[in-house]
Amino acid sequence: MNVTHAAVAQQVRRLEEWLGVGLLFREGRGLSLTADGKILAEGLLEGFSQIAETIEMVASGGRDRPLNISMTPSFAVSWLMPRIGEFRTKHPSIELMLNPSVDVVDFRRDTIDLAIRYGDGDWPGLISAPFIPARFTIVAAKSLVQDRKIDSPQDLQDLPWLQEMGTREALQWLESQGVDLSSRKLNVTHLPGYMLLSALRAGQGVACTTSVWVEEDIAAGHLVSLYQEDSSKSYHIVHRPSVLRPEAKIFIDWMKQTERRDRQQATTSMGGE
Secondary structure, X not given: OOOOXXXXXXXXXXXXXXXXXXXXXXXXXXXXXXXXXXXXXXXXHHHHHHHHHHHHHHHHHHHHOOEEEEEOHHHHHHHHXXXXXXXXXXXXXXXXXXXXXXXXXXXXXXXOOEEEEEEOOOOOOOEEEEEEEOOEEEEEEHHHHOOOOOOOHHHHOOOOXXXXXXXXXXXXXXXXOOOOOOOOOOXXXXXXXXXXXXXXXXXXXXXXXXXXHHHHHHHHOOEEEEEEOOOOOEEEEEEOOOOOOHHHHHHHHHHHHHHHHHHHHHHHHHHHO
């Protein structure tokens, strides 16, 4: 422990003074515990043993529990699910718990290891790393818009809208653009995030989403980008500032390698056309 006998003796004397009782007495060439010293030693031994058992229980629980990952439903449907089979094949020993949700993650309360969230990455008290850059966009099927003239956000009020359950993205965006919704109720369908993109592509309404999930549809002419924010927002990998579990590090590395590979393949494919 790199502590001298003199230093230990000094600490024992301070403890005796604080307790007001003797803990050791000299016996021959050695030291023995007094009656009070024996009581204290037995109690401390029991206490430290309980602490050690509790730490081991918590640690083993952390090692044995699944890797818990929270993500937005759109991210789950568009990016993760088409690729997750590859991860499971490469790492069959890592048990996963995938939680698609728009709810705010409380890392202090919930046993969540990683979260994938969209934004500017400024979440105090957490570590966030940009993963996929994506602009916030208002988009609709070409079959829905047809030849309608859209010069301002006000021109979108008569169209049906799609909004992910648990959010107010559509209403908040329209209000931020100065659209007065007090005199006219918007035709909104609230639906789970995993259904939103399918409904959007089917021409069932205008929707707020991120450009990365619809850029191929826009390029093919199936969807029309009506408005797009010029911002530097991204999907971020978010976690506590504490040390990551080994399984979480493996998952993050796999995500980054997979996205890098897919982007390179997409670039190569475009260059060959």
